[in-house]
Amino acid sequence: MKLLKSKSLWFVVSMALVYFVLVGFGESATEGKTGYTGLGESPALAGDDETIVFPYFQNDQASLYMTTGQQEAELLASPDQEGRSYIRPAISPDDRTIAFIQSWSEEETPYKQLMIFENGEERALLGEEQFITEVTFSPDGKYLYYLKSDLYTNYSTVSQEHPHEMDVYRMNLETKVEEAVTETDAYDMSSLHVWDEDTVSYRSFEGEAFEGHDVMKVLNVESGESETIQPDASFETPSQMPIFYSPTPSPDREHIAFSDVGSTSENGTFQYELFMMNRDGSNIEQVTNLHEHVSEPVFFKKSPEILVTINKQFAKRIPDNEYWILNPETGEHKEWVIDMPELQ
Amino acid sequence: MKRLERHVEKTLDHMQSDPEERAELREELLAHLKSLKEEFLAQGHSEKKAEQKAVEEFGGPKLVGNGLQESMYPYQRGLLFVIGLGTILFGILLHFVFIMNAEEPGTDWLLVQMALGTVVSLAAFNVSWIGRFYWSINVLIYLTAGWNGFNYFVVIRFRAEQSIPLLLYIAVLVVISFLFMVRNASFFTNRGDPSKKKRRIKTASHIINLLLGLAISAAALFVTWAGLAFSEYSWKLFLPLTAIVGWLIFYKFQMRFIGKKPVAAIFTGLLFVCVVIAVPMVPIVFG
Structure with missing residues (x-):
């Protein structure tokens, strides 16, 4: 019995030592190196169709980079405060200004602040209390359109907190005067696009909870008239109903590119592919069959090609984003390989 | 006699048996040890020596206890x-x-x-x-x-x-x-x-x-x-x-x-x- 007790004691002491060694090793091995390092989603394509501005995460903190063709990416703007990220860039029509969102959390409260980068410097356009999820320029470059949320909460105990009570706003970049474009306090809004000086579109949820569906609303800003775009009722996906994620109008506004569930992986995760349809929701065609998470389509202006973000680790702990160029006409697709500078 | 009982207890320390099963085993092992002791006494050994030899013949508590543990559980x-x-x-x-x-x-x-x-x-x-x-x-x-x-x-x-x-x-x-x-x-x-x-x-x-x-x-x-x-x-x-x-x-x-x-x-x-x-x-x- 004495022998057993002594063995037990030695074993407990050994395990305690192993634990502290592992904790010490873990802390030193990951010091300043934790979090996602890689491309962020939603790159912005410049008017020349050759330059993109994109967020790049280093240890969970994103900065904005720019690259043209095969050149090494160049750092544009980097947050000066720990834990903040610059995400969702939008390039002005004259390619001189970049609007983006500064994102961070303080004591579990998330913040998303509207920022602008011009003449080599970034500055806030709105206060920290204004929760802005997306931003884009009007085609004439005079206005910034953005989605603002007035409430960040979970309506149900079985759902996570999300931005709600959302509306489209715009700001005159000369006068800095802000005005509400919609007054809907929408449950959900995303994929904001400005079609022309009078028309914007956004994805929203329509109908009652658990019975409604996602649609694309096209709104005439002056008259207030709106058009609802959604996939034809015959469109079936492995999900119960179409998710109609990130709908994006083509440059001629006759087609809509969107992301939806194309298949299900072996472990039951939805795999999102890119689809194209006519504006009236007809003639839906699956563009990709990559069995990954394809989203955030951006149309090139001078060619039929589309830039998309592909997350190769969707629903995993850490994403693995890549940018790919797809040609819906030929079916060709190739990765836009980003040559990143050596990071500290 | 105490030596034999001590040896049995040490042997039982290596087994997971509950009190009831332990009592049965104790009786069984002790009987076996006593029998061995009797044999050595019959061969002309002193009581102390017969107990020592019985314990040696029986086997160490760890060896026997672990063996019994493995055969029973x-x-x-x-x-x-x-x-x-x-x-x-x-x-x-x-x-x-x-x-x-x-x-x-x-x-x-x-x-x-x-x-x-x-x-x-x-x-x-x-x-x-x-x-x-x-x-x-x-x-x-x-x-x-x-x-x-x-x-x-x-x-x-x-x-x-x-x-x-x-x-x-x-x-x-x-x-x-x-x-x-x-x-x-x-x-x-x-x-x-x-x-x-x-x-x-x-x-x-x-x-x-x-x-x-x-x-x-x-x-x-x-x-x-x-x-x-x-x-x-x-x-x-x-x-x-x-x-x-x-x-x-x-x-x-x-x-x-x-x-x-x-x-x-x-x-x-x-x-x-x-x-x-x-x-x-x-x-x-x-x-």
């Missing part, structure tokens, strides 16, 4: 070591995967993993003492298996080349734990039962009841995980875990009941599952 100590050390090793592997993925290593997670593994390994070291508390040791292994199973939700979010081997590891660990619990419960109820058929029915009843327990545990852990993953943190999210506590308390009585009425015990086990399903429905049905 085969592989139980070994299985405990596999579960304990396997749980510790899994924690270490998970820790290195976190580091490889440049994630903050979960030191609290590692602590729970290593603490559980250490306690199970200590049970293996001290099976002669802890082994006679059949319910307690099954609770320990049940909780260890549940925790290892809960790691599924951590591992599933890793890359496939990391998650697949780790998931296989978890599956093997849970299967071994289940095997141990069935055997341990069967040793508790089947001892002294000469009927092979009755022993088989009891073992089958243990398997069904433990599977029901694991199903309750898996469902409770899943609901808790889903709550933590998809909704705002609240103490209410941990309420489903009370089903596990409830089942463990129920199982304490159920283990004995299986020994007496193995077939009826299957139905009481199912009844408990129905109660666990029905209780959360009460506020829904009655507003």
